[in-house]
Amino acid sequence: MNVFFRIGDKFSDKLYCPRLIHFTYIHTYIYIYINIVLQALTLQTVSSLIKKEKSGPSIMLKNYIAKQVTSDELRTLITCSGRFVLHSVSKDPYDNLALEDYLFRHTPLPESTSATSVKNNRLFLYINNPCCVIGRNQLLWREVNVSRAIAQGIPLVRRLSGGGAVVHDWGNINYAHVTTRDGFTRTEFTTKLVRWLVERDPTTLYSRLQATDRGDITLDGTHKLGGSAFKIGARGRAYHHGTLLVDSQLDQIKGLLQSSQGIPGVTWTGSGVDSVRAHVTNLPGSHSVTSIWETITMGFQRDFAGSANNHVPPNSSSHISQHVPVYSCNASKLQIAEVQETAQKLRSADWVHGGGPPFSVHFGPPQTMPERNVAVRHGIICATDIVGLALGTPFAEFCRTSRAVHGLGVDSL
Amino acid sequence: MFSSIAKSSTILSRSSFRLFLRAQSTNALTKTQLPFAYSPTGPASIKYTTQHEWLATHSDKTTFLGITKYAADALGDATYIELPEIDTEVEAGDSISSVESVKSASEIYFPIKGTVVEVNENLIENPQLINIDPMGSGWIAKIKIDDEKDLVSKDLLELEQYENYLKNHTEE
Structure with missing residues (x-):
């Protein structure tokens, strides 16, 4: 059964990817095989398989293995010194944001407070199910076509960080770089990210990507590949989180945000934060979400290596870098009370509808x-x-x- | 972002410059505005935190809270200030407000125990007051503190100490 599900995962990954032209014979055989097996399955198994397919693509890492950690291990990792990369396999936007907030609040500050001291930089990567996400201080109804989102079953999410409205789907990678408040800049991480992407595919991307002063990544200066938001506080900590559009269904995203012209007859007044409208596009070239996920992980490992504090687990199978380990967890299954409480708050109507300014x-x-x-x-x-x-x-x-x-x-x- | 400023604070540390500094520092309170002028003699104590908040406490325990000029410059144009509710009882170290600027939500802490008695409602319509006059008309909240003794703490800095902190903790 396990083997079958792995094939199913891979298959759904391909199905989701629009580049069906790359389908090989092997995939065709797998397709036929799955069809035959499907017919033989009971109704219950079929529905569970469909559910599996609906859960989006799985990240199947090729170049290293992320060590799975339990709730207790994760709590220890986060609260002790050291740099690491954390992957979440959950696609629940509330649970992922709750874990991100926990990581932000519990990452220890460097022991020495001088500007040159080694910081506990951490990178958190996750992919969300399709959802509409707005900034902490925005008017939900001015930004999002709420009735359309509800009709399509798309969850509404209010972030803890600032910034504007954005739509996520399975073709979009979310990153969060946790660092310290001292010396924090809006461009540190995106500048690195742009370099990692260009190094990966210089033919397509050289001199086309730009990390803007607002922390965004643009293509040819006209289209946005990703947005950013920031949170500063928690006793000297800060994070920069953002999105990177790799393989998003951009045409489906469009109608979920309100148009810049607004709705005829409706005028909003309030002191909330307006979104800055931008044309968006996917990363050009043939890149899978998984491969870009790996590029970001390895870029971070390379650029943030060299901290003596790092805890290297004895059974680490990472062969790329022994300095910045990679861990994996499921944000929706963590037994960490604070993460669960934050997720509950983020899900509540009090926060989603009731948050933001009058x-x-x-x-x-x-x-x-x-x-x-x-x-x-x-x-x-x-x-x-x-x-x-x-x-x-x-x-x-x-x-x-x-x-x-x-x-x-x-x-x- | 945070590294770009503090240029005004290059001449610190020598005590003979202290009076000069008090008059020149951009992180000194604006004397004509309410946080200073609330009582005729000015505040009894002005303290700074390493999180870049200032607290101006008057003799009746009324304390104004704001963010320093350094922080306001570092954050950039404020687009929204989240204000606390009046009558909120604040525990030491609570986050009571946040300033949003260029997509950053920055938490504002109050370092001691007290109760919020008033908020600066001008910030609702004019969040940019935080940038124009962070040490005066851009004050955030007025809080009645429980005990002045709480102001004596190694974490609450005098202006000179705060300027020194900036000098040592920001990359040029």
Whole structure:
């Protein structure tokens, strides 16, 4: 059964990848084999297989093995000195962000506080299931077409860091570089990342990629390959996290964010942070998510090697570098109370809908005449001139029914 | 980002320069603004943290909290300031606010025990006040502290110590 699932994984990886042209005969045979086996399977097994296929591609590392760690081992690794790379096999955006926050809060500061002291730099890599992610201080409904996301079953996520709205899917790699606040720059990590990518494929990428002052990566100066956000605090720590579009289904992403023109008749007022709109594109050239994942991991191992503090586990099978070990865990299965609590908070309506600044929304022509207003604080309607709309109603609930009941809407249909 | 400033702090450390420094440092309180002018004689104590917050405490235990000029310059243009709720009881070391600038959310800590009595609502509409006058009109919160004795701590620095800290901890 295990062997079968491995084939299934590989197969779904290929299916997901649009470059079907590379299908070999072997894959075709596997395909036929799977079809035959599928027919022989019970209904229950078929549904579990489909579920497996729906869980997205698996990262199958070729050049090294990431050592799987238990919750206890991970807690020790994070709270002790040393640099490492951590991979999460979970694709749950809330659980991955919760682990990222735990890593940020519990990474020890260097013992010496001088600017030249060795820091406990850590790299966390993960891939999320398709989801819409907004910055900590954004107005959810101004950024995301919430009704469309709900209709498509796409989760809504409010980050703990700043920045704008972005859509994730399985073709997008998320990285987080945890470092210290002293000497933190917005470009340190992306500058390195650009170099690793160019070294990998100079023919396609030389002089085309740029790490911008805002921490983004652009292609030819016109299109964004990835965005960034930052968190500074937790007693002298900082992280830079961001996305890298490798093989995303960009056409499906488009309609989930609100258009820059907004919705006719809807005006937002509030002090929240606006997203900066950008054209996005995947990394050019033929790269799989797995291979770029490896490139980032090995680039980090190379550039951040040389710390004497590093703990090298006795059974490490990493042969690329003994200095910066690579670990793997499942953020959704960790028995670490703080991670679970953060994930629960990130999932809650209080945080997703109720977070961010207070705001008002004004409905005018062509939606309605006379004009109507709704004021919202902590996600709850605190003032309105719409007859029949009770104060205290969650704004999310109002949005779900507003078109049918009041003829008003904050999303395009 | 954090390394770009502190150029104004090159002449420190010699005690004869202290008075000069107090008048010249960009990390000194703005005398015309509320955090300083709240009481006629000015604050009884002005302390700094290594996380780049300042605390100006007046004789009635009223303490204004803000971020230093160094921090404001390092963060860049502020786009949103998350303010604490009034009446929040703050434990020493709690994160009570955050400043967002160029996609960074920076946590603001309060190092001692107290209760939030007022927040600077001007920051809601004008977050850039943090950049224009971080040591004055860009104050974040007014907090009644429980005990002035808490201000005596090796983690709470005088202006000279803070400037020295900046000198030693930022890469040129």
